[in-house]
Amino acid sequence: MKRPSEVSPTDDSDEQQQLTSTSSPPASATSLSSDLADLLNASRLSDVTLITKDKQELKAHKAILGARSPVFASMFETDMIEQNQNIVRIEDFEHEVLLEALKYIYAGTTERLDELAGEILPVAEKYDIRPLKVDCEKLLEERIDLDSCAKILVLADTCNAEGLKAAAESFIIERGGEIMKANEELQLLRSSHPHLLGDILFKLLESK
Numbered sequence: 001m002k003r004p005s006e007v008s009p010t011d012d013s014d015e016q017q018q019l020t021s022t023s024s025p026p027a028s029a030t031s032l033s034s035d036l037a038d039l040l041n042a043s044r045l046s047d048v049t050l051i052t053k054d055k056q057e058l059k060a061h062k063a064i065l066g067a068r069s070p071v072f073a074s075m076f077e078t079d080m081i082e083q084n085q086n087i088v089r090i091e092d093f094e095h096e097v098l099l100e101a102l103k104y105i106y107a108g109t110t111e112r113l114d115e116l117a118g119e120i121l122p123v124a125e126k127y128d129i130r131p132l133k134v135d136c137e138k139l140l141e142e143r144i145d146l147d148s149c150a151k152i153l154v155l156a157d158t159c160n161a162e163g164l165k166a167a168a169e170s171f172i173i174e175r176g177g178e179i180m181k182a183n184e185e186l187q188l189l190r191s192s193h194p195h196l197l198g199d200i201l202f203k204l205l206e207s208k
Helices: 009-023 027-042 062-068 070-077 081-085 095-107 113-126 130-142 149-158 162-175 177-182 184-192 194-207
Strands: 048-051 057-060 087-089
Touching: 027 095, 057 062, 057 095, 062 070, 062 095, 095 113, 095 130, 113 130, 113 149, 130 149, 130 162, 149 162, 149 184, 149 194, 162 194, 184 194
Parallel strands: 048 087
Antiparallel strands: 048 057
């Protein structure tokens, strides 16, 4: 019987194999992601057309949209005009932004998420695409600085992104007067979004 203190040469290799097997996705998952991305890109077997703010069309698939977004699911499962005409008019997002959101819906990733996180976050919020919303929030939180904090705070408040909002508020509270002098947008919040400054003031007083 092997004592607990004794480790055979094969133990390390077995453990390494286990770590390796759990650190990378199975080939089937990678293949599925790639196949779904191809399905979107080629518009094969599409059964719904999305018309964007800039009047461009995107061909998609109701089953995939509905599986990833409860908002789309409700739209297609009820007797709405979108169900009857197989057309969804999306008046608040342009083709460039909606296309990247669709790539995420289909494949779980998109190469321009880092670049367009601020524009894609409202899409994720409107259509309740939760993993996409989480990823956008993480990217935006990493960008909070003197120049962007006010804009990110407003965006987070608009999109009900509570974690991102809290991060922006904390940054503003920590930097205090330095930000008020350097960030004109934050000064404009006094008239455009007074409730946000009220929240910050309340948290500042609570921390004292």
